[in-house]
Amino acid sequence: MVPISYYLVLSAVLFGLGVVAFVFKRNIITIFMAIELMLNAVNLAFVAFSRALGQLQGQVFVFFVIVVAAAEAAVGLAIIILIARNRQSLNVERVALLKL
Amino acid sequence: MLPPNFPPLEDILRLAPEVVLCVFGILIMLVDPFVPRAYRAPTRTLALLGAGLALGATSLAALHPGLAFYGLLRIDSFSVFLHWLIGGIAALVILGSSDYLAREGLPSGEFYALVLFGTAGMEVMASAQELVTAFIGLEMSSIASYILASYRRNAPRANESAMKYFLLGSFATAFFLYGVALVYGATGTTLLPQMDRAPANPTLLKLGLGMIFIGLAFKVAAAPFQLWTPDVYEGAPTPVTALLSAGPKAAAFAVLLRIMVTVVAASQLWFWALWIAAALTMFAGNLAALVQSSVKRMLAYSSIAHAGYILVAFAARNEIGTAAVLFYLVAYALMKLGAFTLMAHLGGEGERRLEINDYAGLGEQQPVAAACLSLYLLSLLGLPVTAGFLGKLYIFNAALKSHLVWLAVLLAVNSVIAAYYYLRIIVVMYMRPAQQEWAPLPIPAAVGLVLLVTAAGTLYLGLFPGIVMNFAAQSALLLR
Numbered sequence: 001m002v003p004i005s006y007y008l009v010l011s012a013v014l015f016g017l018g019v020v021a022f023v024f025k026r027n028i029i030t031i032f033m034a035i036e037l038m039l040n041a042v043n044l045a046f047v048a049f050s051r052a053l054g055q056l057q058g059q060v061f062v063f064f065v066i067v068v069a070a071a072e073a074a075v076g077l078a079i080i081i082l083i084a085r086n087r088q089s090l091n092v093e094r095v096a097l098l099k100l
Numbered sequence: 101m102l103p104p105n106f107p108p109l110e111d112i113l114r115l116a117p118e119v120v121l122c123v124f125g126i127l128i129m130l131v132d133p134f135v136p137r138a139y140r141a142p143t144r145t146l147a148l149l150g151a152g153l154a155l156g157a158t159s160l161a162a163l164h165p166g167l168a169f170y171g172l173l174r175i176d177s178f179s180v181f182l183h184w185l186i187g188g189i190a191a192l193v194i195l196g197s198s199d200y201l202a203r204e205g206l207p208s209g210e211f212y213a214l215v216l217f218g219t220a221g222m223e224v225m226a227s228a229q230e231l232v233t234a235f236i237g238l239e240m241s242s243i244a245s246y247i248l249a250s251y252r253r254n255a256p257r258a259n260e261s262a263m264k265y266f267l268l269g270s271f272a273t274a275f276f277l278y279g280v281a282l283v284y285g286a287t288g289t290t291l292l293p294q295m296d297r298a299p300a301n302p303t304l305l306k307l308g309l310g311m312i313f314i315g316l317a318f319k320v321a322a323a324p325f326q327l328w329t330p331d332v333y334e335g336a337p338t339p340v341t342a343l344l345s346a347g348p349k350a351a352a353f354a355v356l357l358r359i360m361v362t363v364v365a366a367s368q369l370w371f372w373a374l375w376i377a378a379a380l381t382m383f384a385g386n387l388a389a390l391v392q393s394s395v396k397r398m399l400a401y402s403s404i405a406h407a408g409y410i411l412v413a414f415a416a417r418n419e420i421g422t423a424a425v426l427f428y429l430v431a432y433a434l435m436k437l438g439a440f441t442l443m444a445h446l447g448g449e450g451e452r453r454l455e456i457n458d459y460a461g462l463g464e465q466q467p468v469a470a471a472c473l474s475l476y477l478l479s480l481l482g483l484p485v486t487a488g489f490l491g492k493l494y495i496f497n498a499a500l501k502s503h504l505v506w507l508a509v510l511l512a513v514n515s516v517i518a519a520y521y522y523l524r525i526i527v528v529m530y531m532r533p534a535q536q537e538w539a540p541l542p543i544p545a546a547v548g549l550v551l552l553v554t555a556a557g558t559l560y561l562g563l564f565p566g567i568v569m570n571f572a573a574q575s576a577l578l579l580r
Contacts, residue, residue, distance in 0.1 A: 008285075015278055022271055031267055038274035042281050049285035058284060061232050065277065068239045072273075075246050076266050082250060082259050 007048035014041035026091050028080050032073075039069045107169060114168035114175040114227075116157035117183055118220045121190075124150025125216035132209030140208045144198050147212035151191035154219070158183040167229070171291055174229040177575040181426055182226035182354050189346045189433050190219040196441035196550040197339035203449060204337070206251060215343065218244030222351035229362075231280040231290040231312075234355045238276065238319070241348050242269050248343070249336040255450075261335020268318065268328040276315025282308030292362040300365070309366050312359065313373055319352035322411055323380035326404045330388070333400035338444035338451060341396070345403045345440065346433040353410060353429060357422060360414070361579045367417055374415040378507060381408030382514040389521050396443060396454045398521055399436070402480060405518060406432055409495055412507050416498040422576035424494035427569055431479070431487035431561055438554030439476040442469055445547050446540050453540075456525060461534025469543060470529045472551045479558045481522040482515050487561035494569075 018038035025031050043062045050058025112119070128146050135142050162180040167173070194212055201208045221240025228234035246269065250262030280290060286304035287295045314325065321329040333341045360367045385405025392398040410432075413424040446462075446469065447453050463470040479486035492515065499508040543551070561568060 015274075018274070022267075028263065028267070032270075035267070035270045035274055038271070039277065042274065042277045045278065045281040045285065049281065052285070053288045055288065057290070058281075061281075061284070061290075064232060064236060068236070071243055072239070072270055075243050076270065079246065079250050079259070079262050079266050082253055083263055086254070086256050086259055 004048050004052040007044060011041045011045040011048065014038075014044065028083065028091075032076055032080065036069065036073070039065060110164050110166070111168040113164050114161050114166070114173060116161050117154045117187065118223050120154045120157045121150060121216045121220040121223070124153070125213040125220070128209055128213040128216070132207075132213075135209070137207065140198065140202060143209045143212055144194065147194045147216060148191065150216050151187060151194055151219070154223075155184065155187040155191070158187055168227075171293070172230045172233045173224075173227045175227055177571070177578045178354075178358070178426075179227035181571055181575045182350060182429075183223050185350055185430055185433060186219055186222045186226060186347055189343065189350070189437065190215055192437050192441070192550050192553060193339055193343045193347075195546050196342065196437070196444065197337075198546050199544040200337065200339050200444045204252065206337075211248070211251060214244045214248050218248070218343070219347065222347050225351040226354045228355065229292050229358065231283065231292070235273075235277060235280060237351070238355070239273065241351060242273065242319075245269075245340075245344055245348060248340045249332060251337050251340060255335075257335040258337065259335075261332045264328050265332040265336075272315045272318030272325070274315075275311050275318070279308045279311030279313075279315060282311065284308075292359060295363045296365065305365055306369055309359075309363075309369050310373075312366075313356075313370055316352050316356050317377060320349050320356070320407050320410075321381075321404050322377045322407055323384040323404070326381060326384055326407075329404055330397050330400040333403070334394065334397045338396065338440050338447060341400070342437050342440035342444070345400075345436045349403075349407065350429045350433065353414075353425060356414065357425060358579070360417070361422065371415065371417065374411055375504070375507060378408050378411035378415055379510050381405070381411060382510060384408075386514050386517045386521075390517070392521070393456055394454050395456050395459065395525060396440075396447075398456070398525075399439060399443075402518065402521075403432075403436060405514060406480070408514070409492065409511060412504070412511050413495040413498050415504060415507060416495075416502040418498060418502055419573070419576040420494070420501055421498035422579060423569065423572040424491070424498045426572035426575060427494055427561075427565070428491040430568055430572075431491040431558070434487060434554045434557040434561070435476045435479045438472060438551055438558070439480075441547055441550045441554075442473055442476075445469075445543060448540065456528055457532075457535060459525060459529050460532035461529075462540070463530035465534060466540055466543070469540070469551075472555050473529065474526050475555050475558060477522040477525055479562070481519055485559070485562045487558045487565075490562055490565050490569075 015038050018034045021034035022031055043065055046058040046061050128143050132143055161175050165175050194215055218241045221237045224237030225234055228237055246266045249265045250258055252258040282304050284290050286301045287298040289298055318325040382405050385401045389398050389401035410425055410428055413421040479488035482488045482492040496508055
């Protein structure tokens, strides 16, 4: 059997990759994919813990996360389409009417 | 015949406010297609009815304190307090936004439905006693807010603000969720009261609680995670800004408080994080607000500073601090709702008049509006006789009781810094003549009602804090 630490390390690496991509990528769709990657890292962690603890709860949580992520994707893609329509670019550096 | 696993009636009563809000949200969406677009009264009536009935259902839920749905929710004095607050915020936002929507030619049905759904999410957060439930509430409120922030679809600024809000909000949610997963792995449960009892892996638990803190710090706009706030608040339609600055913040503070009070490990671990976040947030908000020329953006920074004040009470980690947080949330919601609703009206078509110079001469043109805005600003500043003063006093008191002298000093310093930019608006309103031939439209009845409620509330809490403060103190005592 694969020890739980392997799964956790993989989940942490995936989450870290998501964070790095979120910070450094410039295309909105790619940034959005980074967030999905982070959520899937969470799912992996939930399932791994659930198996290690011998409980079913963790696996149920994954379903909640999947549902919420889908709802979020629907809204997020709608917002991205609005941006693309209004300015013909998906580069975040060009989307800077509001100063930081 | 009910299915065998159907929850008992008490459980449903404890969830009644959320159920009412969702039912009315769905009802509005069903009715909306059959009502001509120009005819806005029916959906608004339904929305107000929904918010009102949700407040009524809150008093029904208050009669049945206890755990609901196997301990996922807990209806106690604390959650009832926040239900009143959040339900009241929703009602005022609905009332204050109807004239704005008509002026900007925006559809009103979806708007109200989303406000109600978002409010239901915030109320779930207020009573959640389990982390995944809190997450569901957080997402219900966040997803509705993302759509509301982008509600002016053709305004590029609104798109941009919605995009930033969406990306950073989801990023924060992922952190919160990863924290939940780690805490679950460390303790084997996501129910807050069981966490201290469970044999835990300390490293994992600490890591998890830390990530939950980061996720929630994003949501309450605490430094160094506050960068999204001014952009989002400035770009969103102003009535939505009013909602965002009051509602989701209160709900996120509620989750933070409940975790902190229930889980001893969290309260120990978070102390220094809270201390530093409070100090940084106060300075980040106030110093940036000094140099703003747009009043809307200035108030966005001021709401960051106020989150810092509230975090000072958090760092105190005692019952007085909890009560001070609750009292301050009420006072803060009143001031911000009033100020932003008035700003939505004064902004004129397309929200073009938001610069500080646009407010010149307002004292002559519209004495009532100017007086109300001055009252909110003075209360945000924390002058006596207003709710903001007493709120700050309670926070100060809580900080000193816990011997956080330095934090209390920083709070006082920040109040002085803040005086500059709040007073500047008042000076411009009364001392400078109007720059151009432009007079704001008379205040519509619904906006007037919101102003009346918020202004009266601000004064009432400043003069007679007894009822609300007692309720807050009782909630704080019963929370543990």
